[in-house]
Amino acid sequence: MDKVTPRTLSGFMELLPAPQQQMEKLLGTLRRVYALYGFTPLDTPAIESAEVLLAKGGGETEKQVYRFTKGDSDLALRFDLTVPLAKYVAANYGSLAFPFRRYQIGKVWRGERAQRGRFREFYQADIDVIGDGRLDIMNDAEAPAVIAHAFAELGLEDFTIRINNRKALGGYFELIGIKDRTTEALRTVDKLEKIGAGKVRELLCGDCGMTPEQADAVLEFVTLEGTDEEKLAFLEERADKNELLAEGARELRAVIEALPSLGVAKEHFAVDLTIARGLDYYTGTVYETRVNSHPEIGSICSGGRYDNLAGYYTDKQLPGVGLSIGVTRLFYVLSEQGMLNGSVVTAPCDAIVLPMTEDTAFAAHAATVLRAGGVRTQLYTEAKKFKQKLSYASRLGIPYAVIIGEDELAAGEVSLKDMNAGAQARYTPEDAALEIRSALRRLGEEKLIKVQ
Amino acid sequence: MDKVTPRTLSGFMELLPAPQQQMEKLLGTLRRVYALYGFTPLDTPAIESAEVLLAKGGGETEKQVYRFTKGDSDLALRFDLTVPLAKYVAANYGSLAFPFRRYQIGKVWRGERAQRGRFREFYQADIDVIGDGRLDIMNDAEAPAVIAHAFAELGLEDFTIRINNRKALGGYFELIGIKDRTTEALRTVDKLEKIGAGKVRELLCGDCGMTPEQADAVLEFVTLEGTDEEKLAFLEERADKNELLAEGARELRAVIEALPSLGVAKEHFAVDLTIARGLDYYTGTVYETRVNSHPEIGSICSGGRYDNLAGYYTDKQLPGVGLSIGVTRLFYVLSEQGMLNGSVVTAPCDAIVLPMTEDTAFAAHAATVLRAGGVRTQLYTEAKKFKQKLSYASRLGIPYAVIIGEDELAAGEVSLKDMNAGAQARYTPEDAALEIRSALRRLGEEKLIKVQ
Numbered sequence: 001m002d003k004v005t006p007r008t009l010s011g012f013m014e015l016l017p018a019p020q021q022q023m024e025k026l027l028g029t030l031r032r033v034y035a036l037y038g039f040t041p042l043d044t045p046a047i048e049s050a051e052v053l054l055a056k057g058g059g060e061t062e063k064q065v066y067r068f069t070k071g072d073s074d075l076a077l078r079f080d081l082t083v084p085l086a087k088y089v090a091a092n093y094g095s096l097a098f099p100f101r102r103y104q105i106g107k108v109w110r111g112e113r114a115q116r117g118r119f120r121e122f123y124q125a126d127i128d129v130i131g132d133g134r135l136d137i138m139n140d141a142e143a144p145a146v147i148a149h150a151f152a153e154l155g156l157e158d159f160t161i162r163i164n165n166r167k168a169l170g171g172y173f174e175l176i177g178i179k180d181r182t183t184e185a186l187r188t189v190d191k192l193e194k195i196g197a198g199k200v201r202e203l204l205c206g207d208c209g210m211t212p213e214q215a216d217a218v219l220e221f222v223t224l225e226g227t228d229e230e231k232l233a234f235l236e237e238r239a240d241k242n243e244l245l246a247e248g249a250r251e252l253r254a255v256i257e258a259l260p261s262l263g264v265a266k267e268h269f270a271v272d273l274t275i276a277r278g279l280d281y282y283t284g285t286v287y288e289t290r291v292n293s294h295p296e297i298g299s300i301c302s303g304g305r306y307d308n309l310a311g312y313y314t315d316k317q318l319p320g321v322g323l324s325i326g327v328t329r330l331f332y333v334l335s336e337q338g339m340l341n342g343s344v345v346t347a348p349c350d351a352i353v354l355p356m357t358e359d360t361a362f363a364a365h366a367a368t369v370l371r372a373g374g375v376r377t378q379l380y381t382e383a384k385k386f387k388q389k390l391s392y393a394s395r396l397g398i399p400y401a402v403i404i405g406e407d408e409l410a411a412g413e414v415s416l417k418d419m420n421a422g423a424q425a426r427y428t429p430e431d432a433a434l435e436i437r438s439a440l441r442r443l444g445e446e447k448l449i450k451v452q
Numbered sequence: 453m454d455k456v457t458p459r460t461l462s463g464f465m466e467l468l469p470a471p472q473q474q475m476e477k478l479l480g481t482l483r484r485v486y487a488l489y490g491f492t493p494l495d496t497p498a499i500e501s502a503e504v505l506l507a508k509g510g511g512e513t514e515k516q517v518y519r520f521t522k523g524d525s526d527l528a529l530r531f532d533l534t535v536p537l538a539k540y541v542a543a544n545y546g547s548l549a550f551p552f553r554r555y556q557i558g559k560v561w562r563g564e565r566a567q568r569g570r571f572r573e574f575y576q577a578d579i580d581v582i583g584d585g586r587l588d589i590m591n592d593a594e595a596p597a598v599i600a601h602a603f604a605e606l607g608l609e610d611f612t613i614r615i616n617n618r619k620a621l622g623g624y625f626e627l628i629g630i631k632d633r634t635t636e637a638l639r640t641v642d643k644l645e646k647i648g649a650g651k652v653r654e655l656l657c658g659d660c661g662m663t664p665e666q667a668d669a670v671l672e673f674v675t676l677e678g679t680d681e682e683k684l685a686f687l688e689e690r691a692d693k694n695e696l697l698a699e700g701a702r703e704l705r706a707v708i709e710a711l712p713s714l715g716v717a718k719e720h721f722a723v724d725l726t727i728a729r730g731l732d733y734y735t736g737t738v739y740e741t742r743v744n745s746h747p748e749i750g751s752i753c754s755g756g757r758y759d760n761l762a763g764y765y766t767d768k769q770l771p772g773v774g775l776s777i778g779v780t781r782l783f784y785v786l787s788e789q790g791m792l793n794g795s796v797v798t799a800p801c802d803a804i805v806l807p808m809t810e811d812t813a814f815a816a817h818a819a820t821v822l823r824a825g826g827v828r829t830q831l832y833t834e835a836k837k838f839k840q841k842l843s844y845a846s847r848l849g850i851p852y853a854v855i856i857g858e859d860e861l862a863a864g865e866v867s868l869k870d871m872n873a874g875a876q877a878r879y880t881p882e883d884a885a886l887e888i889r890s891a892l893r894r895l896g897e898e899k900l901i902k903v904q
Contacts, residue, residue: 003764003765003766003767004503004504004507004764004765005504005765006504006538006539006540006542006543006762006765006766007501007504007539007543008496008497008500008539008543009497009499009500009501009525009527012497012499013497014495014496014497014540015495016544016547016548017492017494017548017554020492020493020494020495021492021493023495024493035828036823036826036828036829037801037823037828037829037830038800038801038804038828038829038830038831039800040469040472040473040800041472041473041476042469042472043466043467043472043475044460044466045460045461045464045465045466045573046498046559046561046573047461047464047518047561047572047573048460048461049459049461051456052456052457052458052459055456066499066520066522066527067520068518068519068520068521069520070518070563071563073461075461075518086458087458087459087460088458088466090458091458091459091460092468095468096468096469097844097847097848099832099834101800101830102469107498109498109499111522111523120499121497121498121499131834134834134835135834136833136834136835138812138816138831138833139833141816142831149823258812258813258816261812261813261814261816261817261820262816262819262820263820263823263824310458312455312456313455313456313457313458314455314458315455348490348491348492348553349489349490352490360590360710360713361710361713362713364590364593364710364713364714365713367714368713368714368715371488371489371601371715372715374488375488376487376488376489376490377488377489377490378489378490378553379490379590379594380551381588381590381591382551382583382586382587382588383586383588392549395549396549
């Protein structure tokens with residue numbers, strides 16, 4: 001029979017068992033923390049009608065969509081979790097209570113050009129709060145608090161959520177008379193680090209057609225140094241001259257002031273007046289998150305406030321605020337940077353039961369007792385030499401071997417071998433379960449991420 | 453702006469928040485129990501190269517596959533989790549330790565004719581153990597033990613895993629001289645309940661061309677009543693006349709005798725000599741699982757032993773044994789049959805914090821304390837009347853409201869309202885967390901499934 005080469009498509013992450021266990025820990029932590037803040041899990045289909053999925057139309061994304069027909073149906077794979085949310089809320093408006101808080105962790109697909117660290121299939125982990133008509137600004141503070149909590153649980157301490165407000169940004173640009181050139185101005189300013197302030201100023205005056213005063217005002221804004229309070233003061237000093245700027249400054253202050261009471265440490269957030277976010281539907285608060293020691297990674301969690309979630313499906317005004325973690329890319333980067341903690345158990349089980357005689361009934365009983373005690377247990381009954389059995393356990397990094405020979409069988413006990421320390425002692429199966437559990441509790445406190 | 457109707461494709465399950473919480477509980481329980489038995493989680497891509505996915509070729513399945521091109525690539529969505537497992541094991545053979553035990557819970561896609569209770573996108577929850585060259589029969593006992601444990605955790609008590617062995621079946625058919633007509637014989641016998649033994653006998657002699665003695669021997673086999681021991685004895689009495697039958701009988705006895713020591717109650721398994729399973733790659737043990745009070749549902753968990761997992765990818769002999777739960781269909785049926793327990797909390801949170809004054813800082817602090825205490829908490833700061841806030845909480849079925857008015861604020865306390873009992877009492881936020889946790893522990897013992 002001719003063989004087909006078993007291969008996985010490029011741009012599609014498929015992990016070996018040990019890193020997959022780490023990925024599960026990442027996903028599990030996000031699920032748990034998202035739920036802790038009262039977000040309800042949603043699960044929308046991977047496939048949607050192309051008409052529904054592409055209702056908003058246009059843009060780079062549309063070219064990347066996996067679109068195909070089946071029978072008469074024009075179908076597409078979801079390329080984010082926001083459009084399915086919009087569809088869901090519009091379709092189920094009458095059955096939902098608002099504010100509607102949902103999280104969704106699931107795969108999305110984009111046929112991007114394949115390159116290292118870029119994925120065509122990747123997990124997004126989103127939280128959004130959707131209001132009916134209006135939505136309190138406190139939600140804009142709570143969303144980053146959820147993310148900060150999740151990162152802390154994962155062991156990532158070295159991050160800053162940068163927060164801005166599109167109204168403050170837009171109001172300032174209105175004030176200095178360049179409202180119509182906001183996009184170009186921001187695109188030019190993005191080159192600041194690369195080409196320096198002098199060159200940016202030239203481009204602002206040249207390509208963007210600003211007066212020297214306007215260019216200076218833009219540069220003053222985006223290079224503003226100082227504490228959060230000083231940045232807020234800069235906005236507030238100009239608030240009486242522009243209503244939009246005033247509103248943005250009020251919202252930004254409300255968010256910044258609420259974060260500490262929501263449990264977010266001061267070092268984990270900062271006002272950053274330069275953040276705009278590409279997507280044109282953000283209208284208020286915007287967020288980006290950096291790993292401070294690795295700025296080259298870019299933003300690991302972004303989002304913001306939008307006025308209207310589902311305008312292409314419904315006349316209902318549905319404002320919302322949300323944040324999204326690109327989980328697959330984050331995992332890839334953490335792994336590449338050596339930031340994953342090697343002490344986290346990645347074995348398929350905590351204990352492996354090794355019967356040394358033909359009698360497997362007591363071994364099966366011992367495995368059952370261990371499982372009842374919450375120990376993830378493999379029963380190993382293959383006809384192999386003892387040494388091979390132990391080497392199997394070592395290779396998988398299984399922390400405990402539970403050995404049952406003639407003596408143990410006669411005594412109704414097991415020999416518990418700590419595979420790392422090498423120590424071995426006799427227990428009843430029940431006591432072995434307690435012993436393993438207490439050791440694992442210590443190991444269970446290890447965080448997934450460990451930055452040296 | 454023209455609106456697009458927000459709709460979900462037919463045959464694609466998309467649940468409202470409360471049933472989605474039930475579904476999450478189902479999936480979470482399966483994940484936990486599968487892991488408890490030392491199965492490691494895998495996550496393979498939804499999209500594979502069509503050549504790889506359809507390497508085995510042919511059959512009904514191929515017509516149902518979602519297949520499409522993107523650029524030059526001929527792609528397909530996975531239609532089960534077994535082919536991706538075969539690909540994974542063949543591709544990563546050198547990196548895996550055998551026996552390799554994996555579980556995978558994920559969506560698969562089949563473009564079947566849409567009808568009530570049939571899904572085009574559905575979750576499968578699979579466990580498989582793969583050996584390198586050979587695999588001990590004990591694995592055939594452990595696989596159904598995992599499933600029995602999972603169902604017990606879910607609260608499903610009324611099920612039987614029916615077990616047969618293809619070698620016993622094949623050996624018996626060899627023995628009576630109808631080996632070449634096994635498939636037709638089984639297809640005919642499947643009509644037993646519908647058309648009765650007399651008519652089946654006629655078809656066996658007519659359409660299948662058997663002698664009356666052969667037809668009687670087939671009927672004797674498939675209508676055999678009695679205990680597991682009696683059925684095993686029936687096989688063993690004939691074992692010296694056919695080697696295949698003898699081997700099947702030995703394997704079946706080994707499985708049946710091991711199940712009790714693996715913690716499976718006698719009422720949850722039974723020998724059923726009529727089970728063959730359609731898929732032609734099963735070669736030994738085969739399983740089907742019925743809900744006894746609802747035989748019309750059909751099998752909710754099926755599988756078996758196969759000689760060679762990945763023959764179309766590799767020359768390595770990789771025998772395995774596995775079981776698969778069709779989760780989406782199971783959930784649909786449980787829901788339709790009213791078998792889901794209404795007492796399981798399906799609210800997005802356990803407690804909702806309702807500040808009654810403008811001061812939200814203490815409310816945010818209280819929410820943070822509750823979350824630190826493991827209480828899933830929503831902070832509600834929308835500008836609504838108290839009555840509307842409570843009605844929001846009721847509508848979502850949130851068990852506890854944490855009310856903070858002027859008095860509470862002054863005292864640094866909260867009023868904890870039990871939304872079901874109506875009772876209300878004052879606590880510090882820390883004590884409120886303890887109180888809610890202890891009540892939820894009781895509620896947490898509620899199983900997902902409750903058969904009246």
